[in-house]
Amino acid sequence: MLIKTQGNGFNHPVTSEITDRAHYEGRRDILKLMATGVAGGAMAAWASRQALAQTPGLVQRPGKLATLNAKPSMVAGATTVEKPTAYKDASSYNNFYEFGTDKADPAANAHTLKTSPWTVEIEGLVKKPGKLGLEELLKLSAMEERLYRLRCVEGWSMVIPWVGYSLADLIRHVEPLGNAKYVEFVTLADPKTMPFVGSRVLDWPYVEALRLDEALHPLTLLAFGMYGEVLPNQSGAPVRLVVPWKYGFKSGKSIVKIRFTDKQPATAWNKAAANEYGFYSNVNPNVDHPRWSQATERRIGEDGLFAKKRKTLMFNGYEAQVGQLYAGMDLKKLF
Amino acid sequence: MRVVLNQRLSSKFAKPLAFALALLPFVWLVTAAALDWLGANPAEALERSTGDWTLRMLCVVLAITPLRTMAGLPALARFRRMAGLFVYFYAVLHLLAYSWFDMGFDLADIAKDIVKRPFILVGFTAIVLLTPLALTSFNRAIRALGGRQWQLLHRLVYMVAVLAIVHFFWMRAGKHNFAEVAVYAAILGSLLGWRVAKAIKKKASQPSSMLRSQL
DSSP: OOOTTTTTTTOOOGGGSOOOOOHHHHHHHHHHHHHSSSSHHHHHHHHHHHHHHHSSSSOOSSSOOBOOOOOOOOOOTTTTTOOOOHHHHHSSOOOOGGGGGTTTHHHHHHHHGSSSSSEEEEEEBBBOOOEEEHHHHSSSSSSSSEEEEEEOSHHHHHHHEEEEEEEEHHHHHHHOTTTEEEEEEEEOOOOOTTTTTTTTTTTSSSSEEHHHHHHHHHTEEEEEEETTTTOOOOGOOEEEEEEETTGGGOOOSEEEEEEEEOOOOOHHHHHOOTSSOOOBBBTTTTSBBBBBSSSEEETTSSTTTTTOOOOOOOGGGGGHHGGGGGGTTTTTTTO | OOOHHHHHHSTTTTTHHHHHHOOOOHHHHHHHHHOOOOOHHHHHHHHHHHHHHHHHHHHHHHHHHHHHHTTTTTGGGHHHHHHHHHHHHHHHHHHHHHIIIIIITTHHHHHHHHHHHHHHHHHHHHHHHHHHHTTOOHHHHHHHHHHHHHHHHHHHHHHHHHHHHHHHHHHHTTOOOOHHHHHHHHHHHHHHHHHHHHHHHHHHGGGGGGTTTOO
């Protein structure tokens, strides 16, 4: 007599036990639905993390601008597990002085910015200087989606899903010469489309710079998009820099020129107030701005009105990745 | 025309109406905060707008006497105390917003911040100077102090106006953004200037009282 036991290898589950293929594949949709608030409450936070882990896009696309496809980044530290800031906040609360000094000004005024055609000029100590069109730049390397913390020097922060690739890919493409030590980023200053170029706030064009090793760090991002779409004008379209361990102003917007030099370039805020804004401007809770503390920050859209501000992290939480760039430096002096 | 205006200002509805108008910004801010209409950074929006309204109320209260004199509207005088108390009301809200939203009511942090940041010190001094004015705004206090003493004390508001402008200027200095500061400075400056001019004229016409403070 044949006795069926669990021990033999010919036992198969009955068909009723097998999850229907449509249901199995529907799991992601359910997670996404939950993430967008249908399930609400505490479940949503768990579900959004699950959905993020499962789908190529880190966030729901806002559906406002052209899609910019990307794969999740594999660079260490490039995808924080924090909750992304709402697109509405990230695209309406901006510092982009060419369009006005109030946070609401850029979103209101930047529609005049003409982002096509666009070229970025490569200058200075490189083997391959010249002009790169936006199309060329977009194709230069594979697009990655990265979720970075953004800490503004003013004491607020956001979490932004950027789309772009490591600036290092471009730098290697243009082959810097051995004596190149710094990289300078010149941004657009067009008085015809930017109403506040010419105001006395800063010297125009807005210029920022990094040491070459900082620029080559894989976390230094050349960004073309955010939230799965091309950058909105107020966020620095069509191409900008994102250096997540430095205060936001170090990440120039709407870049038109990248210059390789052997001397430390003069940067916009450093020229305006050298005692307040150092060349490095690494996020550092232990070095206060002369006019306010940098120990804490307010996360936009997340920390309630009456919540205590959250602690600011050394190098904005990227110390493990970038700390060694500053080994042996006195960060109180070289702030 | 002037007679009609004086009549209107003396009507029993004028004061409640002015009170409601002066309270409107507060009602608006509370509503907007509750309904999330204050944008990405509501804390900052509340801190800034309570400061703006303090400055505006200062302009209103300091405009009353020049208007009363130049336009011949004695009926305006009875609005002065209320306007002054509204300056203090918005100033207290401003201090409260800062202490709560920025400092989490941490008194040690607030004390450190006042010492560390000159513009906070100036703003804090202004509200400290306003406090005895608000505390002595009722009739019995005026009688207890005596009219002359009371008036001298309440001239501190001129100092407060200057401190408020310095505070605002310093706050905007980071962005070299002085357009609005200039507007408030021009308004408050001319209102204070009018008083200086009047005092000088008075001194010139009564040389015997030269030694007495007439500002």
